[in-house]
Amino acid sequence: EDQVTQSPEALRLQEGESSSLNCSYTVSGLRGLFWYRQDPGKGPEFLFTLYSAGEEKEKERLKATLTKKESFLHITAPKPEDSATYLCAVTTGANNLFFGTGTRLTVIP
Amino acid sequence: GAGVSQSPRYKVAKRGQDVALRCDPISGHVSLFWYQQALGQGPEFLTYFQNEAQLDKSGLPSDRFFAERPEGSVSTLKIQRTQQEDSAVYLCASSLRREVSYEQYFGPGTRLTVT
Numbered sequence: 001e002d003q004v005t006q007s008p009e010a011l012r013l014q015e016g017e018s019s020s021l022n023c024s025y026t027v028s029g030l031r032g033l034f035w036y037r038q039d040p041g042k043g044p045e046f047l048f049t050l051y052s053a054g055e056e057k058e059k060e061r062l063k064a065t066l067t068k069k070e071s072f073l074h075i076t077a078p079k080p081e082d083s084a085t086y087l088c089a090v091t092t093g094a095n096n097l098f099f100g101t102g103t104r105l106t107v108i109p
Numbered sequence: 110g111a112g113v114s115q116s117p118r119y120k121v122a123k124r125g126q127d128v129a130l131r132c133d134p135i136s137g138h139v140s141l142f143w144y145q146q147a148l149g150q151g152p153e154f155l156t157y158f159q160n161e162a163q164l165d166k167s168g169l170p171s172d173r174f175f176a177e178r179p180e181g182s183v184s185t186l187k188i189q190r191t192q193q194e195d196s197a198v199y200l201c202a203s204s205l206r207r208e209v210s211y212e213q214y215f216g217p218g219t220r221l222t223v224t
Contacts, residue, residue: 004151032210043113043200043215044152051210087151091209095165096142099151 002027006088006100013107016077021103023088024070033071034097035064036087044087047073078107111135113216115201121222122191130186130219134203141184142213143176144200152200158184159207191223 003026013019025033032051036044048057050066057064061082063074073086085104089097114133122128134141140159144152145168154168160181169176173192178184188195198220202213 034212036215041217043202043217046212046214049210049212089151093209095157095209096154096168097152097209097213099153101149101151 002090002092002098004088004090004098004100006086006103008103009101010104011106013075013078013105015079015107015109018074018076018078020075021073021086021105022070023073023100025088025090026069027090027092027098029092030090031093032091033066034089034091035062035071035073036089038085038087038102047086075105078105080107080109083107113201113203113214115199115216115219117219118217119220119222121224124191124193124223126191127187127189128191128221130188130199130221132184132186132201132203132216134182134184134201135205135214136182138203138205138214139207140204140209140211140213141178142202142204143184143186144202145170146198146200146218148197155186155199157209188221191221193223196221196223 035047038044048064053068085102087102089099143155146152156176157165158178173189175187198218200218202215204213
């Protein structure tokens with residue numbers, strides 16, 4: 001059975017304190033792994049798509065990496081505005097994304 | 110440019126009432142998805158349209174749930190005889206291409222509360 005597990009469930013960082021969020025997956029035939037950011041009361045906002053092991057993508061303070069078993073979302077020198085829930089999702093070519101439960105990030109000024 | 114819009118943003122229904130939730134996808138987007146998100150959980154797939162064709166409805170939890178996209182643009186998710194367990198945020202997403210491996214863009218969601 002396909003599984004996506006995100007850890008930690010919640011993370012509190014001081015402003016400027018870099019860290020990583022983890023998304024581990026067990027799926028048959030990964031076709032893509034997605035990272036989304038979700039603010040309270042809003043829909044998920046697309047961040048990155050990764051397709052193959054070894055791939056990396058960056059956007060401002062965020063960097064996403066992919067291995068054959070997991071993906072990391074690295075946050076460098078976070079700011080309070082980076083506080084949100086970060087969702088990981090995978091697709092195996094079926095007609096949907098399969099989401100994890102998210103990591104709730106709080107960045108304290 | 111304009112993103113995915115959903116209406117209403119909030120809906121309160123008494124148990125047993127029918128509700129209709131609307132999604133306006135990004136113009137020109139071929140694929141449209143509906144997801145259900147419970148509090149503290151990730152979105153869960155309900156159904157998928159490619160243009161006007163509903164290609165997958167495997168995630169619809171019961172035959173009380175019905176979705177349509179008659180002209181390949183606006184979509185409506187209808188829930189008949191609402192139950193308390195239907196309370197959730199209903200998210201719509203659209204994608205430019207047919208391939209599910211292409212990025213999906215989400216609307217703000219409709220929060221449904223069944224009392």
